[in-house]
Amino acid sequence: MAMFWYAAATTAALFCIIHFFRRRLCCRYPLFTDYPFLGMLPQVLCNLWRIHDFSVEVLKSHGGTGEFTGPWFTNMNYLVTSDPLNVHHVLSKNFNNYVKGPEFREIFQAFGDGIFTSDAEAWKYNRDIFHSLFKHRSFEVFLETTIRKKLQNSLLPMLDYLHQQGNVVDLQDVFNRFTFDNICSIVLGYDPNCLSVDFPEVEIEKAFNQAEESIIYRHTMPKRLWKLQKWLQIGHEKKMTESCKTFDQFIHALIASRSEALRKYNNNETGEACADLLTTLMREGKEQHDARFLRDAVFNLFVAGRDTITSALTWFFWLVATNPLVEAKILEEINEIFGSNEKTPDDLSVEELKKLVYLHGAICETLRLFPPIPFERKQAVEADMLPSGHGVNPRAMLIFSLYAMGRFEEIWGEDCMEFKPERWISKKGGNVYVPSYKFIAFNAGPRTCLGKDLSFIQMKIVATAILRNFHIQVVEGCVAWPSLSIVLLMKDGLKVKITKRET
Template identity: 80%
Template sequence: MAMVWYAAATSAALFCIIYFFHRRLSCRYPLYTDYPILGMLPEVLCNLWHIHDFSAEMLKSHGGTAEFIGPWFTNLNFLVTSDPLNVHHVLSKNFNNYIKGPEFREIFQAFGDGIFTTDAEAWKYNRDLFHSLFKHRSFEVFMEKTIRKTVQNSLLPILDHVQQQGRVVDLQDLFNRFTFDNICSIVLGYDSNCLSLDFPEVEIEKAFSQAEESIFYRHIKPKSLWKLQKWLQIGGERKMTEACKSFDQFIHALIASKLEALSKCNENETGEASADLLTTLMREGKEEHDARFLRDAMFNLFVAGRDAITSVLTWFFWLVATNPLVEAKILEEMKEKFGRNEGKAEVLSVEEVKKLVYLHGAICETLRLFPPVPFERKQALEADMLPSGHGVDPSTVLLISLYAMGRSEEIWGEDCMEFKPERWISEKGELSCPSGGRLRSYAKPFSCSSHEGWFQG
């Protein structure tokens, strides 16, 4: 019996040694320290509180491209890059070879078959559909009117109130509520009343945030672990199920209500008041857009609008507050263009905002330093060779670190960590992508002059 145990232990040890050296040979460009059994996960967990800064530094020390290897037998392996030539190759030059893939759709299950999870023809259909909706003049008028109303009736009164009371307010929470109200109105034609003086807890907003949090943790958990939690309905997966159920009940009830309203009146009677995206989709695609398509489209638009805008607003005001010279230049530009009274809050029109070049540059600079989507995930269909010389096998998962790209000296120069809106302004005083071949092709997605950045793949 002892011989059997000895043989089993020897075989297991030999197997572990062989597998360990196999991992060492297969991982030629390690991003972090590769520990036995646990892989590189310990360093990620230890630095989770500043993972994007930590990863940016590690990528810099590895020339912009490296490999992440997860715990043994978890298949949690990625090729991580911030090299702009690699990014251009994956997202443009050889776009058809890199998809989101089935694993991505499993992680982002709550998104359904929307634009952020689909590939090929389904993705193109969603992109073209949304672009056509955004270009409608009626939608542009409706969106401006909705945002102006929220600013005048909710945001400014609350800011005045907390200032008079001498209260401290969490701007991220404030902007999150502001954006949620706008998105509910613009996308669904529904007044959530999330931004009010008593800062109420809105069930649908809470459910939406919970679903996103659970999706985040799916990225760092082994697939087998979160799949088991989902099957047992415990932990974050249980919260995810409950959150999606709440959102689905809300959106399907709204769809049913709008279907009934549309059946009682013709298109001319709905008017500008019903120019929200859900009503427009239902009105223009009654045959091909079923309830599931509408639900998935709305969820994806929620993500595209709420999280991106909340992130940009929060970081923008933090950057401006910590850079008084930039703040002074923004105020000076507004005074020069419109001669407004700085002591009185006024809401600018879209056409007026377009004239504020320096302000636009400051927003682009915010997107560079703190992109709302810090990394992009892609999966290879066929073997490929990246411009950096790194080989890509079929089914290899690539993580593109947009956060690291925004802080690369090679791309932006030695002042890459500085908040400088001037880098986006030409000598003629016009908004322009920074000059330089590699820089110009990289900087284009950071331009905030259109919706294109939401749907780059």
């Protein structure tokens, strides 16, 4: 018996040694120390609280690209890069070889089969539908009208109230509520009125936030572990299940209500000049779009049109508030555009907003330093070779750190850590074009964000109205730290005091 156990132990040890050296041979460009059994996961877990800045440090020390291997037998292996040539190759030049893949859809389960998680024909179908909706002039007018109405009736009055009270407020929470009300109105035709002076807790908003937070943990845990937690309904997986249930009940109730209304009015007699996106999808899709398709479309639109705008506005106002010279230049430009015009900032037309070149540069600079979606994930279909010289095996996982790309001297120069809107302005006074594979806040290639132009319109409308009317001062001790989420929000919010700007 002793000989049996000795032989078994020897065989196991030999197997581990062989597996260890096999991993070393396969992983030619390791980002960290590859520990036996645990792989490189310990370094990630130790730095999880600062994972975005940690990724910058690690990628810089490895020339922009390297390999991460997880615990043994978990298949938790990634090629991580921030090289713009690699990004251009994967997202544009060899687009068909890189997909989201089934594992991505498992991790992003809450997104269903929407545009962010689908591939091939399903993705093309989703994209064609949304492209048709977003490019329609009537929708652009509807979106602008909705935002301006919420701005005039809720956001500006609330900021004025907060100024009068002299209270410290979390501006990120304000923007969260503002964008949540907007996206509900735009997508669902329903305003939950989250943005009010009593700051009500809205269950659906809380559920939506929790689902997103849980997704990031699936990226840092071995698949078998988070699936076990899902089966046992413990930890973040329990929260994920509960939040998705809450969101789904909310959406399906609205779908049923809208379906009944459309039947009542025979699909075409609602009398509305322009309907919300859900109504439009139900009208045009008819029998093609079942409840599941509509639910997935709504969830994906929520992520695209709510959290990303919240993130961009929060970081923009933090950067502007902490860079008074930039704030002064933006205000000077706004006043120049107005001149003797009696219009208020929230009445500016789209054409007038396009004249705000410096403001556009400040927004781009914000998105460069703090991209709302800090990383992108792809899976290779067939073997490939990246421009950096790194080989890609079939089914290999790639992760792009968009956050790191905005902080590389090789891409943006030695002043890359500075908030410098001037880098986006040409000598002739126009905005500088930067290829999407370098400035990747809106993705690149065929999957470039359809709502890019609409996003700039929204941010400019809000920025001009707030900056012309109010001065935002960050309170002492407020630390702007990226949260651990799939969307780059501030971990503890943006605490500010608001004062009325003298006219």
